[in-house]
Amino acid sequence: MMKFLSKVGEYARDAVQAAKYIGQGMMVTFDHMRRRPITVRYPYEKLIPSERFRGRIHFEFDKCISCEVCVRVCPINLPVVDWEYNSEIKKKELKSYSIDFGVCIFCGNCVEYCPTNCLSMTEEYDLSTFDRHELNFDNVALGRLPTKVTEDPLVTPIRELAYLPKGVLEGHKADHRERRAGKLPVEIIEETQATTGN
Amino acid sequence: MVMIETKAERMVINMGPHHPSMHGVLRLIVTLDGENIVDCEPVLGYLHRSMEKIAENRTIVQYLPYVTRWDYLATMFTEAITVNAPEKLADVPVPRRASYIRMMMLELSRIASHLLWLGTFIADIGAQTPFFYVFREREMIYDLFEAATGMRMMHNYFRIGGVAADLPYGWLDKCEDYCKYQLEKIDEYERLITNNPIFRKRVEGVGKISREDAINWGLSGPMLRASGVKWDLRKVDHYELYDELDWEVQWATEGDCLARYLVRVGEMRQSCKMILQAIKQIPGGSYENLEAQRVLAGPKSEWNSLDYQFISKKPSPTFKIPAGEHYVRVEAPKGELGIYLIGENNVFPWRWKIRPPGFINLQVLPQLVRGMKIADIMAILGSVDIIMGEVDR
Ligand code: SF4
Ligand code: SF4
Secondary structure (H helix, E strand, O other): OHHHHHHHHHHHHHHHHHHHHHHHHHHHHHHHHHOOOOOOOOOOEEEOOOOOOOOOEEEOHHHOOOOOHHHHHOOOOOOEEEEEEEOOOOEEEEEEEEEEOOOOOOOOHHHHHOOOOOEEEOOOOOOOOOOHHHHEEOHHHHOOOOOOHHHOOOOEEEOOHHHOOOOOOOHHHOOOOOOOOOOOHHHHHHHHHHHHOO | OOOOOOOOOOEEEEEOOOOOOOOOOOEEEEEEEOOEEEEEEEEOOOOOOOHHHHHOOOOHHHHHHHHOOOOOOOHHHHHHHHHHHHHHHHOOOOOHHHHHHHHHHHHHHHHHHHHHHHHHHHHHHOOOHHHHHHHHHHHHHHHHHHHHHOOOOOOOOEEOOEEOOOOOOOHHHHHHHHHHHHHHHHHHHHHHHOOOHHHHHHHOOOOOOOHHHHHHOOOOOHHHHOOOOOOOHHHHOOOOOHHHOOOOOOOOOOOOHHHHHHHHHHHHHHHHHHHHHHHHHOOOOOHHHHHHHHHHHOOOOHHHOHHHOOEOOOOOOOOOEOOEEEEEEEEEOOEEEEEEEEEOOEOOOOEEEEEOHHHHHHOOHHHHHOOOEOOHHHHHHHHHOOOHHHHHO
């Protein structure tokens, strides 16, 4: 009889323990009822790509010197530099330049190593097409600029964490024009000059 | 009374390669006796992309974008090891500031990896909710990465002799915000998970591995530390500047799935603390402060010396790997990630052997699941923390 009772007691204790911890877990779950969703409703709201975002590559035809460094540093030697040596001006003449964005992995090596800075990365990331060959951009297509998220009247721009004001952790909570975290170097200079008195 | 003799035939079933709770494309051939597992054989190679061979005809600069595809959840570590190997061979100095930036990036990456592990592990066991919580926090790390490196996952940020670019304006402030927030959230996960009786029943005493076995199988990372070996390469090898931070190796002695869970959660906490310290200690402080000091003190000041640079010298595309061979390793979230590099004074490495932690940790799986119930496979596999991209390379 005693054995049975202690068994029942043990069982009850276990049940109470379990109920307690599950209750504790449920508290965390219910706590989410007073939080905002953090998801971004994409076509209506868009995240502003970061300043260093590596999107579709922009190319300036006139700056290129056909040195082919971009080809050499690319993991798959992707950029196609079509040039001809012009013996009159003793220079290489660029005829056409193309990058196939169906193959490019947006690593940014070509942009980093180009000696004349004629390549740069834009913030364009929505590159889907119906035919993959449409992604093979020639120098005209590479020279186009994408539209900015902030200038699109149909879209609510939302900033990413690193660009929010200090202390704000959700993009929805701050307007995208509000000042981001961090002081400007000029301000730091002024402050130190004010405190040191010179 | 007639007794029906039930002697079940052994059954061989196939799990994967596209199992819903399988981590990547891994196939398990499981021999079952009723519900009990008699044997289990992992079949790998579905994600093999010959990463080692590709390295043999790529310069380091060209190869760097590839490496984030080994372990695509702890991307910074693969980059760190890829630049560390030639760096050590060629004796390239790394400025202190660059080293601090690297440490912060590595620890953020560790948190991201452990967070995702936590989500999938708990989801494997049957709780879906924490999966979404961890993704919310992981997203913030990726936002920070995107601001500093330009990409969320495929950073291409580490360079021989430092990093590709200094931190952006205000990044340190936001990183600090994030770490404080994350510490609170880890408490929240623990409230939700650690003492949950269902979770406890599923993981306690499951997938046990003893200290000796763990060492003999060559396990590393949280797998090894959960079995009672206090072995963390950050303390053992003294690489980067981890010695300047105040932190403790997380370890446990039980060697079961629960111990591995606790070790990883503890590591997330430690990582947050390490980043918070690094933010305070980084030479030159934030980028904006460094800029201001440079303007104030003029061009010849100490602020322009090597310690305050983010890279010692921009590597040329024709960086030659000197002749020689050696092995370098870092403590990745999954364990010891190493490279055995043989150079022959050429721009291409002669041999680039990768020691992926997931591959070595996965081999112990058959031993762990033998004698367990079939439902435990997922819990055990989850607790090993493998990423098939890294296992198959
Ligand atoms: S590296 Fe720049 S300048 Fe040289 S070929 Fe490429 S795009 Fe032209
Ligand atoms: S971004 Fe990378 S993959 Fe694309 S063209 Fe440039 S170097 Fe090649």
